[in-house]
Amino acid sequence: MSFGPRMKERSREVQIFHRRIIVAVLGMLVLLGVLVARLVYLQLMSHDHYTTLSLENRLRVLPIAPTRGLIYSRDGVLLADNRTSFMLEVVPEKAGDIEQAVGRLRQFIELDDEQLERFRTELRQRRRFDTIPLKNNLTEQEVAVFSVNRQQFPGFNIAGRLTRYYPLGSQMAAVVGYVGRINEAELKRIDPADYSGTTHIGKEGIERSYEDVLHGTAGYQQVEVNAEGRVLRVVERSAPVPGRDLHLSIDTRLQAAAIDSLQGRKGAIVAIEPETGAVLAFVSNPSFDPNEFVNGISTRLYQSLRESPDRPLFNRALQGLYPPGSTVKPMMAAGAIETGLRQAGDRTYCPGWFRLPNVSHKYRCWQKVGHGGVDLVRSLAESCDVYYYALAKDLGIDRMHTLLTDFGFGVPTGVDLPGELSGLMPSRDWKKRARKQPWYPGETLVNGIGQGFMLATPLQLAYTASVVANRGRKMSPRVVARIEDPATGEVEQIQAVVSPSVAIAKPEAWTAVVNGMHEVVQGQRGTARATSVGASYQFAGKTGTAQLFGIKQNVTLKNEDIVKHLRDHALFIAFAPLEQPRIALGIIVENGESGSKAAAPIARALFDAYFLTTAYGNASG
Amino acid sequence: MRLGRSGNLLVDLHIDAPLIGGVLLLCAVGLSVLYSASDHSLEVVGKQGVRMLMGLTSMIAIAQLSPLRLARWSPIIYTLGMVLLIATAIVGTGRGAHRWLEIGPLRFQPSEIMKLAVPLTVAWFLSDKLLPPRLSVIGATLLIVVIPGAFIIEQPDLGTAILVMAAGLLVLFFAGISWRLMGIATAVGIVCAPIGWYTMHDYQRQRIITMLDPAADPLGAGYHIIQSTIAVGSGGWSGKGWLNGTQSHLEFLPERATDFIFAVYCEEFGLLGVLVLLAAYLLVLIRGITICVNAQDGFSRLIAASLTFTLFIYIFVNMGMVTGQLPVVGVPLPLISYGGTSLVTIMTGLGILMSIQTHRRFIVES
Numbered sequence: 001m002s003f004g005p006r007m008k009e010r011s012r013e014v015q016i017f018h019r020r021i022i023v024a025v026l027g028m029l030v031l032l033g034v035l036v037a038r039l040v041y042l043q044l045m046s047h048d049h050y051t052t053l054s055l056e057n058r059l060r061v062l063p064i065a066p067t068r069g070l071i072y073s074r075d076g077v078l079l080a081d082n083r084t085s086f087m088l089e090v091v092p093e094k095a096g097d098i099e100q101a102v103g104r105l106r107q108f109i110e111l112d113d114e115q116l117e118r119f120r121t122e123l124r125q126r127r128r129f130d131t132i133p134l135k136n137n138l139t140e141q142e143v144a145v146f147s148v149n150r151q152q153f154p155g156f157n158i159a160g161r162l163t164r165y166y167p168l169g170s171q172m173a174a175v176v177g178y179v180g181r182i183n184e185a186e187l188k189r190i191d192p193a194d195y196s197g198t199t200h201i202g203k204e205g206i207e208r209s210y211e212d213v214l215h216g217t218a219g220y221q222q223v224e225v226n227a228e229g230r231v232l233r234v235v236e237r238s239a240p241v242p243g244r245d246l247h248l249s250i251d252t253r254l255q256a257a258a259i260d261s262l263q264g265r266k267g268a269i270v271a272i273e274p275e276t277g278a279v280l281a282f283v284s285n286p287s288f289d290p291n292e293f294v295n296g297i298s299t300r301l302y303q304s305l306r307e308s309p310d311r312p313l314f315n316r317a318l319q320g321l322y323p324p325g326s327t328v329k330p331m332m333a334a335g336a337i338e339t340g341l342r343q344a345g346d347r348t349y350c351p352g353w354f355r356l357p358n359v360s361h362k363y364r365c366w367q368k369v370g371h372g373g374v375d376l377v378r379s380l381a382e383s384c385d386v387y388y389y390a391l392a393k394d395l396g397i398d399r400m401h402t403l404l405t406d407f408g409f410g411v412p413t414g415v416d417l418p419g420e421l422s423g424l425m426p427s428r429d430w431k432k433r434a435r436k437q438p439w440y441p442g443e444t445l446v447n448g449i450g451q452g453f454m455l456a457t458p459l460q461l462a463y464t465a466s467v468v469a470n471r472g473r474k475m476s477p478r479v480v481a482r483i484e485d486p487a488t489g490e491v492e493q494i495q496a497v498v499s500p501s502v503a504i505a506k507p508e509a510w511t512a513v514v515n516g517m518h519e520v521v522q523g524q525r526g527t528a529r530a531t532s533v534g535a536s537y538q539f540a541g542k543t544g545t546a547q548l549f550g551i552k553q554n555v556t557l558k559n560e561d562i563v564k565h566l567r568d569h570a571l572f573i574a575f576a577p578l579e580q581p582r583i584a585l586g587i588i589v590e591n592g593e594s595g596s597k598a599a600a601p602i603a604r605a606l607f608d609a610y611f612l613t614t615a616y617g618n619a620s621g
Numbered sequence: 622m623r624l625g626r627s628g629n630l631l632v633d634l635h636i637d638a639p640l641i642g643g644v645l646l647l648c649a650v651g652l653s654v655l656y657s658a659s660d661h662s663l664e665v666v667g668k669q670g671v672r673m674l675m676g677l678t679s680m681i682a683i684a685q686l687s688p689l690r691l692a693r694w695s696p697i698i699y700t701l702g703m704v705l706l707i708a709t710a711i712v713g714t715g716r717g718a719h720r721w722l723e724i725g726p727l728r729f730q731p732s733e734i735m736k737l738a739v740p741l742t743v744a745w746f747l748s749d750k751l752l753p754p755r756l757s758v759i760g761a762t763l764l765i766v767v768i769p770g771a772f773i774i775e776q777p778d779l780g781t782a783i784l785v786m787a788a789g790l791l792v793l794f795f796a797g798i799s800w801r802l803m804g805i806a807t808a809v810g811i812v813c814a815p816i817g818w819y820t821m822h823d824y825q826r827q828r829i830i831t832m833l834d835p836a837a838d839p840l841g842a843g844y845h846i847i848q849s850t851i852a853v854g855s856g857g858w859s860g861k862g863w864l865n866g867t868q869s870h871l872e873f874l875p876e877r878a879t880d881f882i883f884a885v886y887c888e889e890f891g892l893l894g895v896l897v898l899l900a901a902y903l904l905v906l907i908r909g910i911t912i913c914v915n916a917q918d919g920f921s922r923l924i925a926a927s928l929t930f931t932l933f934i935y936i937f938v939n940m941g942m943v944t945g946q947l948p949v950v951g952v953p954l955p956l957i958s959y960g961g962t963s964l965v966t967i968m969t970g971l972g973i974l975m976s977i978q979t980h981r982r983f984i985v986e987s
Contacts, residue, residue: 016797050854226871
């Protein structure tokens, strides 16, 4: 290099160089300014935004499903339990050669092609560290065999999960109902946050109507995940609040006795404690095993249940509609005295038939030869139809509608079960609306003996029986007696819903009706006189027969000539003891032919069961 | 131990105290961030520490050579570098790009040599010319710059190519090339930009598109930028604290020990930490500017200025990339990013600055 002679040029070079340095430094400062401005923008002005993004990146909220509340009977029997069911799960990244392991596994555990197909699909879709279910509901033997050989299957695990279980099976299906997997329609109804960890929801019965009590509140755990979504640690955990337990008023012994008493016949029985409205038994027979529905019933089984002529899935007690027949007579009788149309001692002559003026049609009494002169008590005891034809004619359909609606016909009882039907109490209005026809006087007569258009559920029958037992005081039936919080021990009593009493003000009306009903089981000519023999307590009842088959005038058919499913339904309402009644019953035996022969003995059996074998029974009074 | 004539170790070893102070400060910051970015791996930190020692050795070794000698060796290094670049183009290795050359146990990128060899050679070439350079001289200089640049673009490594050429062109700038000429060149560049667009590799185009709109491809090309801006932004004023950066520790941040280590730094130390880091860099840069202003011959001035401002360009390009202002071009953060090649290159460059500063009095005396 030369540092030599051209000093002038060199100093000019240095001058230029220094100017360039200044320009470069200025440029550098500008760029630094841009950089710092950007950092200020990101780190100060947008800090909150990016903090949120960063948290969203790393934190995931995983729901923890609450434990569903348990359901107990009045006598402390567990009706709905949460049991551990075992499933076989696989974590692919720990499992090595999965296909080979599954092949070996089939020696110990049965795996069908459908299960394997579903497993392989999930295997392809899920991440390597995810847990993939292989088989649900392992038997104890499968669990044991797998446990012994588990070292052969790295990455395969048995996991326990709580599943709803109904220890009494079909016995309680009509009242407890069941849970099942949440479906699309239910998804729209529920709070998605609270149900995010929950797979099952109440579908029927108490499980459904008390869903919000049983479910509890979901807990959450906040977990930190990495970019792959793998859970690294739990940051925060808020424990779920378990659902509260329900204590029903149902007594399992009475329930079992009721089911036994039906002896496999189709029918329904509801028992209510009149004073409180507490439902003591609630039976629909035949029934089904609700456990089949919890984790999805197989199509084949469901099909067979649906198509069975006995309709086991049909909740007769809640939704079965039957003509109440003669069981409406006590309410009619109470109305007769209240309105002053009859005194208890007034007699109506029964020649075996009744005719409206100027009409040739004969409305027949079930007793063809007639009852002769019949007063109120006898009309109930012997269930004389003519007495009530005449009474119905005098009352007229409008007053009858008001009276019987007041007793609970045609309106839902308000029981705490979902899907209750209201039955039917016809009126002129109803007929105009539904049938587009005027009301005919003959229909009033038929309704007077609970036939014609009238329809009632077994629950409604039991309810009307309890209203009579209460001498008019109306208590809405309640299945759940109290709610208990298992965590805090806090108890919430379910208060009976009291409706205004039936508008029967005259005490003698009740006296006459109760006497009449007592005579049904006690009197020498009572329709159910055989029932009270040997009973250590006094009780009252009323038989009923619901005709399914229109019998032509002047034709007599023997019951043997009618095919079984067209035979009359046998009905019975009853309560015991006479004073301060503790239990009221509504009983229907489908195709049982005769209320006195098929249904009334059931009442006796249940009273016995209730008074003699349970602690609540007190036979005195 | 006898320590040479003055008895002052720094002076005898031609070490510039402010410069080495700044370098050691940055190295210390680098190692601590790396400890965090590597998920507490002492092995990684140890490895990088060894590379830093190698870099320091190289820096001090270069400082022993006088600028005069460096100038003489420049064309030789340049020629050697070109031979290696050609060799890389023929037998190079690397994923999808031929950047690496393996000779025995050594594995390195010849393009790194060019980061120093190109400005050195240009400075040497211009040092005995009358400045500002005439057009023919500029033409020759451009050849020195563009030939290796073209080879590096072909590897393909656009980022390094731009930095290598920028280092050479900076020398031209400090040599006093006229503003008019630069204006014309810029205009030509803008006109030719569309042509450049069509000759680019797909991934290069993608990077530019991604820089303009990272959200368009959040899981693909935009992922780097989105995740690194989240890391920077969530750091806030004072950061999440050392070892507490969630973006980096939970693997959201790609390349977090290498090109994107600045994002880890921003996340953990916040704006406050960034300002401290910039201050440390400014210490080195200001010292570099002082050295080039004090330099006593043309070669020294040009190479010192070029190296100083190239260092700034590295810093700016890396930080601009991490904060989403520049495309992702694969430029490491000087002295902090994990990796040996660029570390040694930067330190060697700083060694040249030391040499210029510490050899002045001999020049005056001679």
